[in-house]
Amino acid sequence: MAETQESVIREICGRFGNDPTRVMDILLEAHRRLGSVPAEAVDAIARAVSLPRVEVESTLSFYAFFSPKPRGKFVIRLCNDIIDEMHGADRVGRAFREELGIDFGQTTPDGLFTLEHTPCIGMCDQAPAALINDKVVTNLSSDRARELVEVLRASGDVEHLKLTLGNGNNSHPLVRSMVRNNLRERGPVIFAPLARGTALRKALAESATEVIKNIKVSRLRGRGGAGFPTGMKWEFARAAVGENKVVVCNADEGEPGTFKDRVILTEAADLVFEGMTIAGYGVGAGTGIVYLRGEYAYLLAFLESLLKDRREAGLLGRNILGKQGFDFDIRIQLGAGAYICGEETALLSSCEGKRGDPKNRPPFPAQSGYMGRPTVINNVETFCCVARILENGPGWFSSIGTNDSTGTKLYSVSGDCDRPGVYELPFGAKVSDLLAMVGAQETAAVQVGGASGQMIGPKDFGRTLRFDDLATGGAVMIFNRQRDVLKVAEAFMDFFCEESCGYCTPCRVGNRLLRERLGQVADGKGSPEDLAYLQKLGETVKATSRCGLGQTSPQPVLTTLRSFRSEYERRVQTRPADLLPSFDGTAAVAVAESLAQRRSVYFGK
Amino acid sequence: MSGEITFTIDGAQVRGQAGQTILQAAALSNIYIPHLCAKRGLTPWGSCRVCTVLVNGRPQAACIQPIAEGIVVENDTEALRDMRRELIEMLFVEGNHFCPFCEKSGNCELQAMGYRLGMLAPQYPYFFPVRDVDASHPDLFLDRNRCILCARCVRASQELDGKHAYGFVGRGADKHVAANARTGLGGIDAAASDMASEICPVGSLMKKRVGYAIPIGQRTYDAKPIGSEIEQGAKPAQAGGAR
Numbered sequence: 001m002a003e004t005q006e007s008v009i010r011e012i013c014g015r016f017g018n019d020p021t022r023v024m025d026i027l028l029e030a031h032r033r034l035g036s037v038p039a040e041a042v043d044a045i046a047r048a049v050s051l052p053r054v055e056v057e058s059t060l061s062f063y064a065f066f067s068p069k070p071r072g073k074f075v076i077r078l079c080n081d082i083i084d085e086m087h088g089a090d091r092v093g094r095a096f097r098e099e100l101g102i103d104f105g106q107t108t109p110d111g112l113f114t115l116e117h118t119p120c121i122g123m124c125d126q127a128p129a130a131l132i133n134d135k136v137v138t139n140l141s142s143d144r145a146r147e148l149v150e151v152l153r154a155s156g157d158v159e160h161l162k163l164t165l166g167n168g169n170n171s172h173p174l175v176r177s178m179v180r181n182n183l184r185e186r187g188p189v190i191f192a193p194l195a196r197g198t199a200l201r202k203a204l205a206e207s208a209t210e211v212i213k214n215i216k217v218s219r220l221r222g223r224g225g226a227g228f229p230t231g232m233k234w235e236f237a238r239a240a241v242g243e244n245k246v247v248v249c250n251a252d253e254g255e256p257g258t259f260k261d262r263v264i265l266t267e268a269a270d271l272v273f274e275g276m277t278i279a280g281y282g283v284g285a286g287t288g289i290v291y292l293r294g295e296y297a298y299l300l301a302f303l304e305s306l307l308k309d310r311r312e313a314g315l316l317g318r319n320i321l322g323k324q325g326f327d328f329d330i331r332i333q334l335g336a337g338a339y340i341c342g343e344e345t346a347l348l349s350s351c352e353g354k355r356g357d358p359k360n361r362p363p364f365p366a367q368s369g370y371m372g373r374p375t376v377i378n379n380v381e382t383f384c385c386v387a388r389i390l391e392n393g394p395g396w397f398s399s400i401g402t403n404d405s406t407g408t409k410l411y412s413v414s415g416d417c418d419r420p421g422v423y424e425l426p427f428g429a430k431v432s433d434l435l436a437m438v439g440a441q442e443t444a445a446v447q448v449g450g451a452s453g454q455m456i457g458p459k460d461f462g463r464t465l466r467f468d469d470l471a472t473g474g475a476v477m478i479f480n481r482q483r484d485v486l487k488v489a490e491a492f493m494d495f496f497c498e499e500s501c502g503y504c505t506p507c508r509v510g511n512r513l514l515r516e517r518l519g520q521v522a523d524g525k526g527s528p529e530d531l532a533y534l535q536k537l538g539e540t541v542k543a544t545s546r547c548g549l550g551q552t553s554p555q556p557v558l559t560t561l562r563s564f565r566s567e568y569e570r571r572v573q574t575r576p577a578d579l580l581p582s583f584d585g586t587a588a589v590a591v592a593e594s595l596a597q598r599r600s601v602y603f604g605k
Numbered sequence: 606m607s608g609e610i611t612f613t614i615d616g617a618q619v620r621g622q623a624g625q626t627i628l629q630a631a632a633l634s635n636i637y638i639p640h641l642c643a644k645r646g647l648t649p650w651g652s653c654r655v656c657t658v659l660v661n662g663r664p665q666a667a668c669i670q671p672i673a674e675g676i677v678v679e680n681d682t683e684a685l686r687d688m689r690r691e692l693i694e695m696l697f698v699e700g701n702h703f704c705p706f707c708e709k710s711g712n713c714e715l716q717a718m719g720y721r722l723g724m725l726a727p728q729y730p731y732f733f734p735v736r737d738v739d740a741s742h743p744d745l746f747l748d749r750n751r752c753i754l755c756a757r758c759v760r761a762s763q764e765l766d767g768k769h770a771y772g773f774v775g776r777g778a779d780k781h782v783a784a785n786a787r788t789g790l791g792g793i794d795a796a797a798s799d800m801a802s803e804i805c806p807v808g809s810l811m812k813k814r815v816g817y818a819i820p821i822g823q824r825t826y827d828a829k830p831i832g833s834e835i836e837q838g839a840k841p842a843q844a845g846g847a848r
Contacts, residue, residue: 039787054772054785061774338776355773360651360669502754502780504652509695512778513729533728540691543664544654 006044008033013048020049021371023059023353027066028294028334036067055354062355062501064118064337065294072107072114074152077131078140081120081256082491083414083477088141089128093117095142099149112153119339119495120256121295124414124477125182125421133158134297136179169266174302181263182421185437187408188400190264190384190424194271197315199391203278204323211282212238215386218394219406223381224250224342225449225473226548227405230382236366237283240374245285247276247328248370248377250347252293254339255450256495257475260410261380263422265292265299268384269306273330275383277315278390280328283376288330291347294337303332339499343547344377345369346501357503358547381410381474401427405466413438415478425465432461434476442480445564450475451492452552454559455485485564486522486571492556493518500549507550510541514557520582526572527581535561612676614658619678627667627678628656637832638680639689639721641696641714641806642755643668647764650756653696655689655718686722693718694727701733701750702807708816709808711824715753716807717831739784741791744813745802749781752809758782758801765800768793782809 012029016022026045030037037045037060046053060066078084078093097103100113107114123129126138135158137148151161163178165171170179183191203211216231237245249272253261264272276288292300307330310316318327338356340346345359348370369375378386385407389397398406405427411434414420418439425434435443447455448465449472456463456470463470479488493515502508514537520526521534538554538561545551561568573581585603593600608623614636621630626649631638640656643649649669656667659679667680679685696715704710736749754773759782762770770793774783786792795801797812805811821827 043787052769052772052785053787054769054774054783057774057783058772061779062776355776360649362671498777500777502775502777505654505692505695505699505753508754508777508780509699512732513695513698516730537691540688544657544688544692546651546654546666 005034005038005041009041009044010048013045018049019353020051020055021351021353023049023051023056024333024336024350025353027056027060027063028336031066035073036070038068038070042068058355059353062338063294063335066336070107070111072112073156074112074132074158075114075116077116077118077121078104079119079121079123079127079129079131080117081124081127081495082488083120083124083257084127084129085491086415086483087127091142092128092130092140092145095145096149099146112156113149118295118337119498120254120258122253122259122262122293123179124257124259124412126180127414131295132161135161135163136177136298137161137163138178138180169302172302174305175266175299177298179262179266179298181266183263183267184413184419184421185423185425187424187426189388189397189408190268190271190381190410192388194268194274194387194391196270196274196310197313197321199274199387200277200281200315201321203281203390204321204326208238208282208284211278211390214389214394215282218385218389218397220382220385220389220397221405221467222379223385223409223473224379225255225453225471227467227471230378230386233366233378234279234283234376236364237285237374237376240367242368242372242374244287244373245283246370246373246375247279247283247285247288248344248347248351248375249276249288249290249380249383250342250344250377251296251380252291252335252342252347253380253473254293254295254342254499255452255473255475256492257412257414257447257450257477258473259412259414260422260474262296262299264380264384264410265296265303269303270310271384271387272380273306273310273316273383275378275386276330277320277328278386279376279378279383281320281323281326283374285374285376286327286329287370288328289351289370290330290332291341291351292332292334293341294335297334300332300334307332338501339495340501340547340549343549346547347377348375355501357501358549360546379473402464402466404468409465409472410474411465411472411476412474413476413478416440416443416480416483417478427466428464430462430464431456431470434465435461435478438478440478440480443478444481444483445479445485445488447475447477447479447488447492448472450477451495452549452555454555455489455563456559457563460563484522484567485560486518486567489556489560490515490518490522493553496549496553496556500553504544504546504550506541506544507546507553510537510545511550511553513537514541514554518557521568521571524571524573525582525584526568528569528572528574530572531561531565531568610672610674612672612674612678614678614680615682621672623672625672627658627660627665627670627672630672631667631678631680632835635836635838636680637835638667639718639832640668641718641753642757644757644761644804644806647757647760647804650760653692653753653755655692657685657688657692659685689718690722690724693722693724694729696753697724697727698729698731699734700752701736707751707808708811709751709805711821711827712819713808713826714806714831717826720826721830721832736781739790740813741789742793742795742813743791744797745790745795746811746813747782747784747790748809748811750809751807752782753807754780754782755806757804757806758810761804762795762799762801766795768795768799768801770795770799770801
């Protein structure tokens with residue numbers, strides 16, 4: 001057995017050229033073949049790729065989808081983000097537990113099933129949803145959960161699950177997924193038809209600097225949320241000294257409540273690849289990498305086939321479209337369950353086969369990114385805009401939207417509304433307009449920009465969605481009057497505690513402290529002083545954290561403190577000076593009571 | 606890169622060389638910026654965030670931020686001292702730090718920083734985590750209860766000892782130092798004479814059989830607060846050696 005494992009590992013490592021920077025791919029493939037990567041396999045990988053074993057272990061231990069312990073043939077990962085919870089993920093979870101006879105985090109004795117929770121898998125518009133190995137199952141109910149387990153038990157094959165295939169390319173033979181696009185509003189930029197190669201042809205007719213000038217004139221800003229001017233980023237990378245420049249597409253959309261990239265990759269991936277190739281031409285890069293989140297592995301074969309088509313059509317590879325000396329190709333790097341890898345420098349670490357730690361800046365990726373090479377990283381949606389700007393001209397693009405925010409923006413809308421899904425709207429739409437469009441009633445709160453964004457109340461619904469007002473990567477989560485905003489904030493803080501990489505003190509420790517105190521307040525065990533405590537702590541975490549995750553993770557607390565202060569105030573209690581509301585005497589003496597085998601006089605139940 | 610750069614720290618003019626970090630340039634001008642993970646001779650790491658300063662009004666870690674002409678750095682302000690104390694308190698509550706019976710007491714940079722920044726008792730609740738101690742090496746032990754994840758041992762082993770004896774395993778709250786062997790500390794090529802064995806700022810990676818060789822009261826920070834060696838102008842061992 002051990003020998004088989006060793007030979008499997010050797011073969012896998014060999015397939016990736018025993019390259020230490022491909023450890024992510026090696027571990028992914030090892031999991032596919034062996035189910036897990038135990039200590040002996042770590043040794044074998046380390047030997048094959050000539051890395052210290054602790055570095056392989058480091059990568060293995062970082063990603064949620066990797067495991068050193070044997071797992072079931074079917075790994076069921078039920079999404080437990082707040083939207084899924086609102087749609088009954090709890091009931092579904094109970095059904096899975098009862099049907100399998102195990103709890104979350106456990107594997108059935110027959111080695112068939114492992115049950116886990118997972119944060120947002122990008123299916124909030126069809127929640128509750130789960131992953132069964134790479135397969136996505138959506139709109140779950142408890143009956144459906146039981147049925148899925150029965151079929152898997154009887155057939156022993158995920159391909160036997162009876163899934164009604166979704167619309168569009170979700171039914172493509174290489175996808176065959178039940179995911180629905182829920183594309184509710186198509187705009188002129190992202191979801192208009194594209195004749196493959198049109199934009200690239202126009203780009204290649206110009207010089208590289210002219211291409212960048214076009215992007216600058218269009219005033220395109222990055223769609224990931226930060227809104228950095230794309231043309232400027234490209235100019236830095238073009239000017240940077242270094243060989244083998246790189247273009248990276250960030251398709252790790254992990255922000256809770258975001259799923260627009262899922263729909264782009266399903267229906268407009270060609271536009272993304274076209275935009276990346278144009279970027280390659282513009283900055284003088286030969287290598288393209290798409291970092292695809294592990295949750296979207298079901299799209300991998302389909303995307304690979306599109307890349308193959310493009311190579312055959314002369315749109316990728318050597319001397320693209322006959323342009324002598326312009327060589328560019330794209331590979332897809334699959335992630336393995338880590339929100340932090342959406343942070344651009346963590347993403348680069350992951351592409352290099354390492355744990356997803358963000359890198360210190362400076363140097364910035366445009367100077368020294370992937371493997372120390374000048375690197376441009378843009379969002380999936382940004383690359384679509386790029387292709388469209390080259391196709392229709394920067395003037396056309398900048399005529400859409402507002403002055404500070406040109407073009408359209410995709411919104412992933414979920415929560416309490418009739419028509420959750422993806423909406424492409426020109427920048428500058430009012431929150432209230434969007435709410436009306438999606439059929440949201442009695443809305444009490446909207447989380448704009450996902451967990452790291454801001455929670456706004458009705459007095460802000462007249463504000464506009466654009467970079468200089470309410471900037472967002474696109475997540476819009478809607479909560480009606482029945483929801484408890486503090487519980488929502490608590491769920492987001494749980495998420496950040498889980499997803500912090502642990503590198504820096506404020507994010508690793510501060511978020512746990514915020515989570516703990518917020519929970520106490522939400523449960524009515526807080527004191528009036530806790531509001532100032534949360535504010536101060538949140539500001540410290542924001543100011544001192546090393547990367548964007550920690551710099552935004554206190555947002556659920558800080559923005560609810562601002563917009564829903566009365567929710568906090570009505571729950572905190574003033575107690576006699578010597579008693580903290582959060583002090584649970586019974587719990588505090590529980591261990592001592594059990595040792596003494598008698599009840600406490602003061603705190604006995 | 607070469608050339609002199611002039612900037613200010615708390616209003617005082619400071620000169621440095623291009624390529625230096627704010628922390629390095631400050632130290633050479635006898636200005637102390639509190640720090641823990643940074644250590645002369647090791648690649649800047651930027652994890653503890655204690656050296657956070659304001660650069661033109663924006664928070665930056667002084668240990669990784671390069672100096673630039675004309676930047677305005679704020680260091681010794683009440684707001685920054687508060688923030689640094691909060692970070693130190695976070696490190697205290699995250700682990701299990703029992704100074705009274707720790708052999709590092711008096712030589713411990715975390716403890717000394719607590720004193721310097723005026724920490725009385727942490728305002729945060731203790732986590733009381735359950736963490737492993739690895740004493741499988743004949744001459745060293747690793748007490749993870751006291752580890753602050755500064756990566757000094759990890760870096761020193763690679764950069765100074767050429768060994769790669771340590772690394773980080775796990776994510777978030779589970780992140781911990783691990784030895785480069787399946788069997789733990791006992792399985793690695795590490796020695797008490799390694800630079801990595803000397804460099805722990807707290808009592809986490811320690812040598813065996815040398816406990817309390819120096820009596821309490823005569824230890825590094827018993828007489829003078831941490832940072833005073835920089836403020837009093839003790840020149841670094843080698844000229845321009847603040848790398």
